[in-house]
Amino acid sequence: MKRILHTLLAAALLALLPRAQAALTIEITGGAEGALPIAIVPFGVEGQGLPPENVSAIVTNNLKRSGRFAPLPEKDLLARPHQGSEVNFRDWRALGSDYLVVGKVRATAGGQYNVQFELFDVFRGARITGYSIPAGAQELRRAAHQISDIIYEKLTGQPGAFNTRIAYVTVSNVAPKQQSYALQVADADGYNPQTILTSKQPLLSPAWSPDGTRLAYLSFENKRAQIYIQEVASGKRELLASFPGLNGAPAWSPDGTRLALTLSKDGNPEIYVMNLASKILERLTSNPAIDTEAAWSPDGQRIVFTSDRGGKPQLYVMPAGGGNAQRITFEGDYNARGRYSPDGKLLAMVHGARGQYRIALLDLETRALRVLTDRTLDESPSFAPNGAMIIYATHDGKKGVLAAVSVDGRVQQRLLLQEGDVREAAWSPFGRRLILQQ
Amino acid sequence: MKRINQLLLIVLPAALLFGCPAKPVKQEGVAVEERGAGLEGGVTQGAGGDGTFAGTELDDPSSPLAKRLIYFEFDSSEVRSEFRFTVSAHARYLSQNPEAAVTLEGHADERGSREYNLALGERRANAVRSLLLAEGAASAQIQTVSYGEEKPVADGHDETAWSQNRRVEIVYTRR
Numbered sequence: 001m002k003r004i005l006h007t008l009l010a011a012a013l014l015a016l017l018p019r020a021q022a023a024l025t026i027e028i029t030g031g032a033e034g035a036l037p038i039a040i041v042p043f044g045v046e047g048q049g050l051p052p053e054n055v056s057a058i059v060t061n062n063l064k065r066s067g068r069f070a071p072l073p074e075k076d077l078l079a080r081p082h083q084g085s086e087v088n089f090r091d092w093r094a095l096g097s098d099y100l101v102v103g104k105v106r107a108t109a110g111g112q113y114n115v116q117f118e119l120f121d122v123f124r125g126a127r128i129t130g131y132s133i134p135a136g137a138q139e140l141r142r143a144a145h146q147i148s149d150i151i152y153e154k155l156t157g158q159p160g161a162f163n164t165r166i167a168y169v170t171v172s173n174v175a176p177k178q179q180s181y182a183l184q185v186a187d188a189d190g191y192n193p194q195t196i197l198t199s200k201q202p203l204l205s206p207a208w209s210p211d212g213t214r215l216a217y218l219s220f221e222n223k224r225a226q227i228y229i230q231e232v233a234s235g236k237r238e239l240l241a242s243f244p245g246l247n248g249a250p251a252w253s254p255d256g257t258r259l260a261l262t263l264s265k266d267g268n269p270e271i272y273v274m275n276l277a278s279k280i281l282e283r284l285t286s287n288p289a290i291d292t293e294a295a296w297s298p299d300g301q302r303i304v305f306t307s308d309r310g311g312k313p314q315l316y317v318m319p320a321g322g323g324n325a326q327r328i329t330f331e332g333d334y335n336a337r338g339r340y341s342p343d344g345k346l347l348a349m350v351h352g353a354r355g356q357y358r359i360a361l362l363d364l365e366t367r368a369l370r371v372l373t374d375r376t377l378d379e380s381p382s383f384a385p386n387g388a389m390i391i392y393a394t395h396d397g398k399k400g401v402l403a404a405v406s407v408d409g410r411v412q413q414r415l416l417l418q419e420g421d422v423r424e425a426a427w428s429p430f431g432r433r434l435i436l437q438q
Numbered sequence: 439m440k441r442i443n444q445l446l447l448i449v450l451p452a453a454l455l456f457g458c459p460a461k462p463v464k465q466e467g468v469a470v471e472e473r474g475a476g477l478e479g480g481v482t483q484g485a486g487g488d489g490t491f492a493g494t495e496l497d498d499p500s501s502p503l504a505k506r507l508i509y510f511e512f513d514s515s516e517v518r519s520e521f522r523f524t525v526s527a528h529a530r531y532l533s534q535n536p537e538a539a540v541t542l543e544g545h546a547d548e549r550g551s552r553e554y555n556l557a558l559g560e561r562r563a564n565a566v567r568s569l570l571l572a573e574g575a576a577s578a579q580i581q582t583v584s585y586g587e588e589k590p591v592a593d594g595h596d597e598t599a600w601s602q603n604r605r606v607e608i609v610y611t612r613r
């Protein structure tokens with residue numbers, strides 16, 4: 001009883017703590033049916049000093065937002081165990097929870113914490129997994145995301161992508177016809193937004209380096225499109241491409257040593273690959289049409305790109321060293337900005353048909369095309385690193401918003417910014433992991 | 439058409455202000471912003487209602503040179519016949535005034551992908567450039583830049599807005 005009071009008190013105090021305002025609020029707009037029932041008991045708090053983050057609440061929100069889980073409402077919890085020895089499986093079976101998560105956050109010396117959690121299969125009455133994660137105060141959200149990843153992977157068979165970030169561009173009107181652009185990076189749940197660049201001129205096409213430390217992007221700050229690469233942590237950046245004409249569509253090679261880009265310095269937009277160490281350029285396409293929006297296959301063997309060489313924009317695939325390009329989209333009169341899924345089996349794209357621009361997925365094996373979204377001006381698809389979701393930009397009334405959809409189309413989310421437009425989202429690779437202890 | 443008139447009204451007082459025709463006007467990007475701001479109003483009084491006019495041919499609102507916008511069909515960079523006269527007038531001016539220079543700003547509507555639209559805007563600017571060159575302008579007099587769909591003049595999400603946004607703007611950087 002005393003323990004329960006203690007927990008309640010801790011929860012109440014937690015709720016009173018000032019917390020970082022989410023820049024992006026994420027709401028599920030469709031598809032919770034078929035979600036796995038799971039009970040996540042608010043984690044116990046032990047030791048001196050309250051943790052600055054509510055770890056179990058972050059886990060609950062993550063799992064709920066994924067659309068794959070239906071966390072039991074907190075008010076329905078009959079018991080508040082914090083470790084396996086306190087669990088009575090019969091209680092949880094009665095509640096219809098298939099799975100149960102319990103844990104505690106223990107303050108250790110020097111502002112450090114130890115986050116313990118255990119995942120149980122309620123019907124079998126068996127422990128599935130459990131770890132202890134040492135984390136600093138600033139790492140508690142990361143620990144919560146990592147716990148979410150572990151639960152997600154154990155129960156869906158697919159790695160979680162909660163411990164990731166999203167880069168996106170915000171646009172706000174500072175005066176009539178005068179915009180302020182910002183390149184921001186936030187955790188995948190919308191928290192910890194950080195502005196890494198502001199400009200009075202357009203910013204677009206952010207692309208994460210495969211190690212997640214740098215972003216390549218386009219900036220018009222010098223009155224034309226140029227490509228920069230910026231270190232996310234330090235803000236240090238380098239002007240990479242400033243050739244005459246267009247400098248666009250940066251795309252990292254999977255090994256991070258090269259960047260595919262679009263340049264029109266030789267007359268019209270062509271795809272080049274720049275070696276990032278030597279800065280030597282290699283031209284991959286040679287066609288009087290527009291060739292742009294390169295993206296590498298995950299194995300680095302092929303490059304997909306947009307070309308209107310057939311009269312209208314369609315997707316083509318060529319060997320990563322250049323050479324024969326084969327058209328791969330045939331449905332719809334507009335297919336652009338192809339992006340490979342992390343397993344290389346699917347291509348996401350902007351698919352235009354009958355005046356509607358939507359996100360579609362092409363199965364590269366069966367060549368079947370599935371339209372995933374249902375609005376009219378959807379663009380800029382970007383896969384989560386686990387391949388489960390695609391984030392993209394769309395409109396909500398007059399406002400530019402981000403949305404995400406699961407590859408099966410069932411789960412839909414909307415990511416809203418309180419003020420202004422948000423667009424051009426890029427989902428980061430998997431984030432740095434904290435060390436797990438058994 | 440109304441837009442063109444508005445543009446003109448903004449260009450005019452600026453020209454009157456600077457007086458000297460040889461004086462370079464501001465860089466293209468800045469000009470876009472300022473012109474945009476002007477569209478919100480407050481500038482029209484500078485045009486004067488009495489028809490007096492004290493500038494060069496470039497500043498003459500009745501000259502074909504006053505038209506500096508070329509509009510395009512969706513996903514097309516073909517300069518339609520109705521705009522050929524405007525382009526010819528600028529080509530003639532450029533060939534007769536070798537010190538003059540323009541930047542051609544290519545734009546696209548918001549549909550489809552941003553990077554493709556960037557390429558499309560460039561192709562539109564290049565289409566106008568080719569015509570200017572064919573009719574006597576020198577390549578040193580012409581710069582091109584594409585803003586793709588990033589700088590719409592009309593905010594709507596329909597054909598009315600899109601048709602205004604698919605454009606090339608002829609911006610004089612030297613006259």
